Amino acid sequence: MNYNSTRGGTLAVPSARAIAEGLARDGGLYTPEKLVPLTDELMEELAGLDYAGRAARILGLYLTDFTSEELLTYAKKAYSAEKFAHPAGFDPTAPAVDGVAVRSLSKQEHVLELFWGPTSAFKDMALQMLPYLLTASLRKLGEERTACILVATSGDTGKAALEGFRDVPGTQIVVFYPNDGVSDVQKRQMITQEGENVGVCAVYGNFDDAQTGVKKVFSDPAIRETLDKNGRFFSSANSINFGRLAPQIVYYVSAYLDMVKSGAIARGEAINICVPTGNFGNILAAYFAKAMGLPVKKLICASNANNVLTDFINTGVYDRRREFFKTLSPSMDILISSNVERLLYYLADGDTAFVAGKMKELNENGIYTLDGEAAASLKADFIGYCCDDVQTRETIREVFGESRYLIDPHTAVAINAARRYRAETGDETPTLIASTASAFKFCAGVLDALTGTPAADDFEAIETLSAVAGQPAPAPLTGLRGKTVRFAETVEKDALGATACRLLGVEV
Numbered sequence: 001m002n003y004n005s006t007r008g009g010t011l012a013v014p015s016a017r018a019i020a021e022g023l024a025r026d027g028g029l030y031t032p033e034k035l036v037p038l039t040d041e042l043m044e045e046l047a048g049l050d051y052a053g054r055a056a057r058i059l060g061l062y063l064t065d066f067t068s069e070e071l072l073t074y075a076k077k078a079y080s081a082e083k084f085a086h087p088a089g090f091d092p093t094a095p096a097v098d099g100v101a102v103r104s105l106s107k108q109e110h111v112l113e114l115f116w117g118p119t120s121a122f123k124d125m126a127l128q129m130l131p132y133l134l135t136a137s138l139r140k141l142g143e144e145r146t147a148c149i150l151v152a153t154s155g156d157t158g159k160a161a162l163e164g165f166r167d168v169p170g171t172q173i174v175v176f177y178p179n180d181g182v183s184d185v186q187k188r189q190m191i192t193q194e195g196e197n198v199g200v201c202a203v204y205g206n207f208d209d210a211q212t213g214v215k216k217v218f219s220d221p222a223i224r225e226t227l228d229k230n231g232r233f234f235s236s237a238n239s240i241n242f243g244r245l246a247p248q249i250v251y252y253v254s255a256y257l258d259m260v261k262s263g264a265i266a267r268g269e270a271i272n273i274c275v276p277t278g279n280f281g282n283i284l285a286a287y288f289a290k291a292m293g294l295p296v297k298k299l300i301c302a303s304n305a306n307n308v309l310t311d312f313i314n315t316g317v318y319d320r321r322r323e324f325f326k327t328l329s330p331s332m333d334i335l336i337s338s339n340v341e342r343l344l345y346y347l348a349d350g351d352t353a354f355v356a357g358k359m360k361e362l363n364e365n366g367i368y369t370l371d372g373e374a375a376a377s378l379k380a381d382f383i384g385y386c387c388d389d390v391q392t393r394e395t396i397r398e399v400f401g402e403s404r405y406l407i408d409p410h411t412a413v414a415i416n417a418a419r420r421y422r423a424e425t426g427d428e429t430p431t432l433i434a435s436t437a438s439a440f441k442f443c444a445g446v447l448d449a450l451t452g453t454p455a456a457d458d459f460e461a462i463e464t465l466s467a468v469a470g471q472p473a474p475a476p477l478t479g480l481r482g483k484t485v486r487f488a489e490t491v492e493k494d495a496l497g498a499t500a501c502r503l504l505g506v507e508v
């Protein structure tokens with residue numbers, strides 16, 4: 001399988017190189033030149049495997065530079081029971097494998113719990129795997145330089161990447177997070193990060209400022225040269241790296257098979273998939289699964305008040321020139337959703353000039369429009385919904401009231417979308433709803449939604465929420481309080497290059 005830059009500057013690159021480089025030189029995203037069909041025979045075979053086996057088999061369709069033995073070894077380590085502490089007996093319908101659970105709330109609502117990993121958010125599903133893929137890619141390419149992973153995070157990627165890459169030989173990692181817009185818990189998780197090869201720094205501004213700043217550092221020729229002289233080069237763990245995206249396809253296919261196994265659906269029966277969306281990585285993986293042939297009727301894209309994607313899907317106009325809101329679901333406080341660029345590539349049948357043109361318009365004018373077939377095909381696969389913080393709180397309360405099931409604000413945005421879609425369209429298709437974080441990771445908002453009483457701080461909120469819900473909080477979160485702060489710095493967004501170099505220990 002070869003990879004093309006969505007903007008056409010680099011074509012037919014093998015998988016190991018696409019993963020090692022992360023972002024293509026022309027600023028485009030590496031994406032598989034075609035999608036591989038999930039045949040009936042393959043689905044049959046996958047049904048008989050555990051999660052690690054399914055991951056190795058599905059990744060093998062795309063990451064053709066790796067042997068199946070290699071992929072299976074990585075998957076077994078990445079998705080081990082030590083890493084994904086899904087409590088046994090939590091839910092009788094949950095598959096007993098590797099921390100991914102489908103929890104059925106009703107005949108129509110099936111929650112895919114993706115948050116049982118070390119950082120309590122779904123990012124672990126990909127970021128426990130990526131370090132194996134990346135370091136192996138470098139070995140395969142004969143790369144002797146150290147890979148410097150540069151991350152812009154809206155909160156959860158940063159911690160998950162730090163946890164995945166800490167003390168991995170041949171790598172260093174630097175994470176930038178917006179000082180304005182991560183939760184207490186998220187911030188504490190990052191600034192207390194342990195490991196010899198890690199650096200963390202806050203940026204004045206929001207996620208888009210951090211992401212734009214990091215993208216600039218990536219493509220700055222002077223910084224690239226400095227790194228090269230110091231035996232280093234940049235790579236990415238953001239969902240612009242295809243090595244992040246590929247492992248996310250796995251859980252949609254796996255969840256479908258588990259739903260068949262538990263009797264929630266019949267073999268071949270269509271489902272909808274509803275995903276709380278920020279940078280468009282998670283829902284793009286669901287789109288890949290659908291395009292590969294997983295029986296999916298509609299992809300429901302759920303946004304918070306930052307509803308640029310809702311408008312895009314429903315009108316074909318992507319317009320980021322709008323007010324930016326800080327919400328209860330900060331991991332989705334994004335106006336420039338990077339992975340939409342990959343979607344455009346497939347909507348336009350691989351026409352890279354088309355994609356490059358749209359990205360140029362977005363960059364220069366903050367807006368572009370899809371029309372004709374591309375817009376029609378977008379609408380055929382997706383539907384967009386958004387909700388504000390009031391509705392998010394209501395949904396948290398509603399779901400807890402119905403079934404004493406605790407959800408985080410991101411998951412609440414998705415459940416709100418799934419319910420409105422069903423009410424408005426009458427579509428009773430069973431819907432798989434991605435639950436992307438533990439409620440305890442965003443406990444202040446959740447506690448406030450349930451009790452109307454804000455806690456003094458996030459750490460008190462964890463304890464109170466645990467008591468209110470009658471559920472223990474994940475151990476890595478309760479342990480945060482006593483940890484030492486290692487990274488307390490905040491910098492301006494145009495100082496990211498110099499800061500990155502300093503944290504990496506290279507002379508500018």
Ligand SMILES: *Cc1c(COP(=O)(O)O)cnc(C)c1O
Pocket residue numbers: 121122123156157239276277278279280281282283331332410436437
């Ligand atoms: C990252 C994240 C999202 C958004 O995922 P994308 O792949 O960026 O669309 C949603 N919820 C949580 C909790 C996240 O951490």
